[in-house]
Each structure stands twice: as structure tokens, then as C-alpha cells.
Amino acid sequence: MNDEQPKPISASPTKGFFVDMLIRDIPLQQAVLDLIDNCVDGAKGLRQDDDFSGLRVDIEFSIDEFTIVDNCGGFSREVARDYAFRFGRDKKFTSTKHSIGQFGVGMKRALFKMGKQFVVESKTAKDHWAVEVDVDDWESKADDWTFPWSSPSDDRLQDRNEGTFIKVSSLREGTASTFETSVFSNRVIASIKSKHREFISNGLEVFVNGSRVDASDLRIYSTSQLKPVVEKFSVSEGGGSPVDIRIVVGIGDPIPRQAGWYVVCNGRVILDADRRPETGWGYVEENADRPNLPSFHNQYSRFRGIVYFDSDDASRVPWNTMKTDIDEDNIVWQKAFDRMVVLARHVLDFINQLDREIEDYGRDKSPMNKVLKSSSKTSVDNLTSPQAFKAPDRSSVATAPPLTNIQYARPDNDVEFLKQALGVRSARAVGEKSFDIILERQRG
Amino acid sequence: MSSYRKVNYSLRPAKHAHRRMMSEVLSCLYPFQPVREYQYVGFGSLWFEDFKLFHRALGIKRMISLERSGAHERFLANRPFQSVDILFGESNARLQEIDWKSPSILWLDYDAALSGSVLLDLEIAASQMSSGSLLAVTLNVEEAEEVKESASQGEDTDVALELFRSRFSDFFASKIFSDDLRNTPFRNLSFQIVTSKIEKILATRNVGKADVGEKLIVANICNFSYADGHSMATFVFLIFEEQHQEQYNDCRFEQLDFLGAVGDLVKVLMPVMTLKEIREVESQLPTDDVSSIKTDGVPESDIKKFAKIYRYLPNFAVLES
Numbered sequence: 097m098n099d100e101q102p103k104p105i106s107a108s109p110t111k112g113f114f115v116d117m118l119i120r121d122i123p124l125q126q127a128v129l130d131l132i133d134n135c136v137d138g139a140k141g142l143r144q145d146d147d148f149s150g151l152r153v154d155i156e157f158s159i160d161e162f163t164i165v166d167n168c169g170g171f172s173r174e175v176a177r178d179y180a181f182r183f184g185r186d187k188k189f190t191s192t193k194h195s196i197g198q199f200g201v202g203m204k205r206a207l208f209k210m211g212k213q214f215v216v217e218s219k220t221a222k223d224h225w226a227v228e229v230d231v232d233d234w235e236s237k238a239d240d241w242t243f244p245w246s247s248p249s250d251d252r253l254q255d256r257n258e259g260t261f262i263k264v265s266s267l268r269e270g271t272a273s274t275f276e277t278s279v280f281s282n283r284v285i286a287s288i289k290s291k292h293r294e295f296i297s298n299g300l301e302v303f304v305n306g307s308r309v310d311a312s313d314l315r316i317y318s319t320s321q322l323k324p325v326v327e328k329f330s331v332s333e334g335g336g337s338p339v340d341i342r343i344v345v346g347i348g349d350p351i352p353r354q355a356g357w358y359v360v361c362n363g364r365v366i367l368d369a370d371r372r373p374e375t376g377w378g379y380v381e382e383n384a385d386r387p388n389l390p391s392f393h394n395q396y397s398r399f400r401g402i403v404y405f406d407s408d409d410a411s412r413v414p415w416n417t418m419k420t421d422i423d424e425d426n427i428v429w430q431k432a433f434d435r436m437v438v439l440a441r442h443v444l445d446f447i448n449q450l451d452r453e454i455e456d457y458g459r460d461k462s463p464m465n466k467v468l469k470s471s472s473k474t475s476v477d478n479l480t481s482p483q484a485f486k487a488p489d490r491s492s493v494a495t496a497p498p499l500t501n502i503q504y505a506r507p508d509n510d511v512e513f514l515k516q517a518l519g520v521r522s523a524r525a526v527g528e529k530s531f532d533i534i535l536e537r538q539r540g
Numbered sequence: 541m542s543s544y545r546k547v548n549y550s551l552r553p554a555k556h557a558h559r560r561m562m563s564e565v566l567s568c569l570y571p572f573q574p575v576r577e578y579q580y581v582g583f584g585s586l587w588f589e590d591f592k593l594f595h596r597a598l599g600i601k602r603m604i605s606l607e608r609s610g611a612h613e614r615f616l617a618n619r620p621f622q623s624v625d626i627l628f629g630e631s632n633a634r635l636q637e638i639d640w641k642s643p644s645i646l647w648l649d650y651d652a653a654l655s656g657s658v659l660l661d662l663e664i665a666a667s668q669m670s671s672g673s674l675l676a677v678t679l680n681v682e683e684a685e686e687v688k689e690s691a692s693q694g695e696d697t698d699v700a701l702e703l704f705r706s707r708f709s710d711f712f713a714s715k716i717f718s719d720d721l722r723n724t725p726f727r728n729l730s731f732q733i734v735t736s737k738i739e740k741i742l743a744t745r746n747v748g749k750a751d752v753g754e755k756l757i758v759a760n761i762c763n764f765s766y767a768d769g770h771s772m773a774t775f776v777f778l779i780f781e782e783q784h785q786e787q788y789n790d791c792r793f794e795q796l797d798f799l800g801a802v803g804d805l806v807k808v809l810m811p812v813m814t815l816k817e818i819r820e821v822e823s824q825l826p827t828d829d830v831s832s833i834k835t836d837g838v839p840e841s842d843i844k845k846f847a848k849i850y851r852y853l854p855n856f857a858v859l860e861s
Contacts, residue, residue, distance in 0.1 A: 270747050279710050279740040286709055307713070349699050353706035459694045469694075522692075 111235040118183075118201070119209040124274055126418055127206035128155065128284055129291055131164050131262065132302065133197045133364065133419070136295050138168030138260065141192045149299030155284075156305055157275040160265065162210050165252075167259040170218040173225045181227065181243050193408045196364040201417065203262075212266035217252050219259060224248045231266075285309050291419075294363040297477065314358065315473035316346035316400050322471050325439050325485035334427045337409035341432050344479050345401040345439045347446070347468070352397040357436065358476075359422055360404045361413040366422060374424060375401075376437045389440055398447055401440055402476050403432055442485045449487070457499050464488050502527070552768040554808045557852035559590055561806065562647070562676065563597045564796055565761060565776060571790035572643055572672030572780070576600055579644040583607070583631075588620045590647060595621055600645075604638060606631050632657060635664045643672035649774075653680045654730045656707060659737050666741040671756065671781040675738070679730050682771040684721035697721070711736040727765060727773045734775050735760065742779070753783030759802065761793050766808035798848065808849065811842035821846055
């Protein structure tokens with residue numbers, strides 16, 4: 097037996113393992129969005145009134161490198177040292193109110209995810225600094241968890257007075273080949289469009305490989321006869337700053353992929369067109385005792401539900417660290433969820449009613465469908481005053497005599513023959529036309 | 541209803557010319573391997589016109605026809621050669637069962653417009669096809685399915701556009717407008733989507749290939765547009781590894797009569813001429829100067845169309861006088 101006291105077992109992680117765990121689950125597209133989130137937080141710090149006009153973010157990527165440059169205020173050497181480059185959030189750090197990056201991992205995770213070399217350079221009114229990291233080199237120095245300062249250069253930020261420049265090179269192999277495809281760049285543009293919708297509407301300009309991204313606008317029907325439901329309340333359970341919640345549920349165009357729930361946290365869209373049990377769909381079987389929604393079906397392709405969470409304290413709104421999903425255990429989410437399901441019910445009932453009416457009267461003659469067709473749409477962002485859901489009052493719309501549906505099958509060949517003979521395009525039209533003809537003959 | 545019940549494939553002259561041009565494209569593939577050793581996979585329908593032509597003209601023996609009709613007996617009875625295999629069922633399912641290890645020619649000759657199912661077929665094939673494989677996709681480009689779909693629900697073109705965007709926006713960068721879902725703009729959009737899809741699939745296959753020479757690239761050889769009742773387009777691609785660039789160059793696609801350069805659009809246009817006029821013009825071809833051809837009043841535009849296409853037209857004969 098050895099007399100010497102054995103050394104204690106070390107459980108400190110190797111840097112390689114740490115980086116690997118950090119970047120494992122984040123999709124590349126999300127990493128790009130994370131970096132934009134940082135710019136948005138900069139913009140929020142710079143413009144308390146949320147008017148972002150004049151601020152812009154330029155993103156370029158190719159098989160060789162990724163760059164993102166903004167003029168959204170930059171951050172100081174102190175913030176870089178004590179916060180921006182540290183893994184995790186120091187409790188002492190006071191962050192921008194209403195921010196969208198609160199976990200202290202976004203930027204680092206994005207940089208490590210993309211490549212093996214990165215430069216971050218930032219300029220504020222008083223400060224100008226740069227950090228340059230070779231990841232392999234950094235990983236090889238086991239106990240040194242610092243990043244080296246380097247000298248700022250004049251050409252990176254060019255004419256931007258206050259802003260941040262980030263470049264990642266020596267891209268990881270999967271990253272490089274993904275950056276090369278047009279599909280990736282289209283997806284990035286599409287997700288910026290939807291996820292940063294509100295910030296772009298407020299004037300922030302985002303360019304991806306030179307082309308400007310415009311915000312996608314979510315519009316639903318809103319008129320005196322057909323009103324979406326809007327409900328507002330505040331949750332202070334769980335301590336800390338209260339969270340303001342606004343739920344809007346209504347009717348849109350019948351586009352299956354746009355139907356579902358949209359979840360917006362502090363202006364950042366977390367889920368779009370969600371139709372999973374997490375947002376209440378298809379809860380019937382397992383949770384018969386709770387209020388619930390049916391499983392999503394294309395019949396509900398007109399359904400649009402939007403729930404906004406806003407809080408000065410970003411850690412209170414119910415998102416996961418990647419901002420790709422909601423945090424189901426969050427009490428704020430649970431409070432909102434119960435209302436979402438109840439409010440959605442009214443709208444789904446209306447959709448079901450509309451469907452039945454179209455069956456009974458035909459698409460062109462259904463009174464409710466007529467109201468819908470003549471209604472105009474409004475952007476959900478403008479629906480801020482509480483109101484109850486209002487469906488067209490059936491007694492007020494002129495009702496045509498109800499129709500009876502006739503359904504029958506006939507041999508393919510014969511239907512084709514009649515299509516030609518009657519000069520119509522669908523089997524349905526063959527049925528209707530032949531009915532009309534026989535009716536006319538018989539009535540004389 | 542399957543389109544074979546509506547159209548007799550043997551009787552469409554533009555399609556016939558297009559098929560013969562395709563045969564010439566395929567004949568260029570020999571630098572990769574002897575063309576007769578290629579595997580041909582197509583949608584033979586009841587007529588197997590492409591199968592007959594490629595077997596006769598190019599000597600291809602290994603041939604597979606995908607057929608989704610349930611009338612097995614009739615299709616089997618119409619097989620032109622015993623070496624043609626017919627796989628019955630949906631292409632999405634049956635394409636997965638084909639062995640793509642050796643260079644193949646796949647002609648996805650759809651009647652319909654672009655759909656998710658088309659992209660899935662492309663995904664299955666392009667994620668397995670080997671270097672030197674040719675992939676051709678024929679689509680109806682007259683009108684997007686989404687236009688019909690929204691019209692059948694009483695909705696206008698705005699909804700059609702949104703539907704289309706919600707399905708395919710990954711694959712095009714530009715804004716689209718409602719006229720993008722019809723005719724020439726729709727052909728361009730369909731081409732862009734199909735190309736992006738193939739590039740995306742190859743990018744995924746290329747991940748982890750240490751040797752740059754093994755990276756797969758896709759080249760657009762040419763596109764065809766023709767109309768036999770509907771506006772149709774065929775997009776022709778070649779998939780090969782970077783190390784086979786030289787073989788690709790040796791194919792000399794640009795020297796084909798109907799191509800000015802690789803990537804050209806070939807418009808297969810049928811002139812309106814009588815059999816007598818056809819014989820008269822044909823006897824003065826080929827020529828470098830089409831305007832020197834003498835006829836009794838055939839418009840020059842028709843003569844030009846004819847000069848471009850005459851080698852690929854069927855031999856017309858009149859059986860009844």
C-alpha cells in the first residue's frame with residue numbers, strides 16, 4: 097500500500113468537452129439568430145423608446161467565413177470582461193430592461209458552433225477594443241479560461257461610431273458546407289423575418305448577404321361583424337418583475353402551415369404556427385379533465401393564436417435557453433396556457449360552424465363565408481385593446497334556403513365522358529350540372 | 541385519373557422530338573462509362589416510348605419503369621422488352637428500393653406541377669445517385685397546383701401565393717408575385733426550387749468527405765420547354781464528383797445541335813406545315829442559311845422552327861389518302 101495521500105480526483109471539465117456540450121444541441125440557424133439577438137439588445141439599450149430607425153445589422157456568410165456587423169451601440173471593455181465573454185450570467189450584472197438575451201451563453205455558443213477562429217471588436221462612445229481567439233489553441237491550455245485582448249483595427253467597423261463586429265473563420269466542416277447552400281440562406285432570411293418581426297417593424301434593418309430582410313406580418317380578420325378575441329392580464333406569481341400577457345385569437349386565410357399558436361417573448365418570436373400538444377392541441381386523450389383542444393387538422397387552417405409575454409426581467413418570460421421553445425414548467429406559461437385553450441375554443445367552434453355551413457349551403461352561398469369574404473384583415477400587433485370574440489350573427493345575415501348535399505359514385509369513364517360532354521372540369525361540377533339539367537326538364 | 545387514360549403518348553410530336561433530343565444528351569455520357577451500361581429508370585406508362593427509344597438508340601438494357609396504376613396485367617403485357625422491370629406503387633416508396641450504386645439515368649417525367657412529393661422523389665434519388673448519374677425532371681409549368689387548390693376553396697391568388705410560399709419558401713430567395721405561379725415565370729421558379737433542392741441534398745452528402753475530389757457537384761446540362769396541350773418543362777442535371785470534372789468536360793454537351801451552351805433552354809416548338817411542305821423544306825436541309833430555303837409561302841419563322849427540330853420529328857406517313 098502506498099503511504100502517500102493520493103491526489104484528489106479532478107472532475108473539472110476539459111475545455112474540449114465543455115465546448116462540445118455547449119454547441120451540441122444548437123442548430124446553426126439558431127446560432128445566427130442568437131447573434132442578431134445581441135444586436136437587438138444593443139439597440140434596446142440605445143433606444144429606450146424602441147424606435148430602431150437608423151440601426152442596422154449586416155450578416156454575410158460563405159463557405160469561408162461568417163461576419164456580423166452592427167451600429168447598435170457596441171459594448172465596453174468592462175462589459176466584455178465581466179459579462180459578454182463569461183459563460184453564464186453573473187447575478188451582479190444589470191442587464192438591459194426587456195432584453196432578449198439573458199442566459200449569458202448565446203454569443204459564445206454561436207461562435208464556437210460556427211468555427212475555430214473568431215474576432216470580436218466593439219466600439220462605444222468612449223471605448224474601442226478587440227478580442228481574437230484561436231479555439232484549438234485555447235482548448236490546448238487546460239487551465240487558462242481567459243480570452244486574449246488584441247488590437248482593434250480601423251477597417252472592421254469602418255464608419256460605424258458605436259457598434260460591434262464579429263467574424264468567424266476556419267469554419268467547422270458541417271458549418272461551411274451549410275453556409276454554402278442557398279437553402280440555408282433562405283431559411284435564415286425566413287426565420288429572421290418571422291422571429292425578429294417586431295424589431296424590424298420598429299425600424300431595425302437587417303441585411304443577409306446583401307439583401308434586406310423585411311418583416312413578415314401576421315394578419316387576421318377583424319371587422320365589426322367578426323372580431324378576434326383579445327385578452328390582457330399580468331402574472332406576478334413566482335416573484336420578481338411581473339409578466340404582462342396578451343392573447344389574441346382569430347381567423348386568418350386557410351393556409352395550413354400558418355395555422356396554430358405564435359408565442360412572442362419580449363418581442364422575440366419563439367414559436368410560430370405551433371400545433372403540438374405543448375400549445376394545447378390534441379390534448380384530449382391524456383388530459384380529459386383539463387380544458388383542451390382537438391388534434392390539429394387542416395380543417396383548422398384558418399386558426400391563428402398569438403400570445404405575447406413581456407417583462408423587464410428577461411428570465412421571467414417562458415422560453416428555453418435557445419429561444420426555440422417554451423419552458424413548460426414556467427408558472428407564467430401555465431397561467432397563460434389555461435387561458436389560451438379556453439379562448440381558442442371559441443374560435444375553433446366558429447371554424448367548425450363555418451365548415452358545416454359551407455357543407456349545407458355550398459361555398460358561394462354560405463352566409464358566414466360571405467361575411468368572411470367581405471371582411472378585411474388587420475395586423476395582430478395592432479390588436480391591443482381587450483375585446484371578446486365576435487362571430488357573425490347568423491340572424492343578421494340574409495340566409496338563403498338551406499341546401500342538401502348529394503353524394504354518389506359513378507364509373508370513372510362515365511364521369512370523364514360527361515365532363516367532356518358538359519364542358520366542365522370537375523366531377524363535382526358534372527354532378528351539379530346534370531342535376532340542374534334534369535331539374536329544368538322535369539319542371540318544364 | 542392517370543394521364544395514360546387521357547393521352548396517347550405515341551401521338552405527341554413535341555414530346556417525341558424532346559425524347560429524341562434527350563436520347564442525344566444521354567449519348568454524350570460515355571466518358572463516365574459506356575452508355576449501354578447505364579441503368580435507366582423512368583415512368584414508362586403503357587407506351588414505354590422512352591424505354592423503346594433508349595434501348596434501340598443507346599443499347600441500354602437495365603431498365604426499370606415505375607408505375608402507380610393498379611392495372612398490373614395490362615402494363616406487364618405492354619412491356620416492350622423482357623429486360624424492362626416494372627415496379628408498381630408510388631414513386632416515393634419504390635425509388636428507395638432501387639440500387640443507385642452504379643451510374644444511372646433517372647427521368648422523373650411527371651404530368652403534374654411541383655409538389656412536396658416531387659421534392660421527396662428528388663431527395664430519395666439525389667441522396668443516393670453516384671458520380672456520372674443524370675437526373676431529369678419534367679413538370680407541368682402551366683399553373684401551380686396551389687392556384688387550383690385555392691380556387692377550389694373559393695379563395696383568390698393571394699391565398700395561392702401564401703400556400704405556395706408556405707410549402708417551398710426554403711428553396712427560393714426572391715419575392716414572388718401571383719404571375720410567378722403561371723407559365724414562364726413559374727417555369728423559372730420551378731427550376732430554381734428543383735436546383736436548390738438538389739444542391740441542398742448534395743451539400744449534406746458532402747459533409748465529412750475528407751478528399752475534395754469526392755465532393756459531389758451538380759451541373760444543369762440544359763432545360764427543355766414544350767407544349768402538348770399543357771406547358772411542360774424538363775430540367776436536366778448531371779451529378780458527378782469533382783475528380784470527374786474532366787470526364788464531364790469530355791461529354792461535350794455544348795456541341796449538341798440544339799444547344800448553344802450548357803445550361804441553355806431548348807424550346808421545342810412545332811411548326812404548322814403540311815406533309816408536302818415538310819418534304820420540300822427537309823430536302824433543302826441541313827443548311828447554314830435558313831433564309832435561302834425556297835418554299836411556296838411557308839412563313840420563315842416556321843421554317844426556322846422546323847430547321848431546328850426536323851431531325852427529331854417522327855416520320856410522318858399518311859395511311860389514308
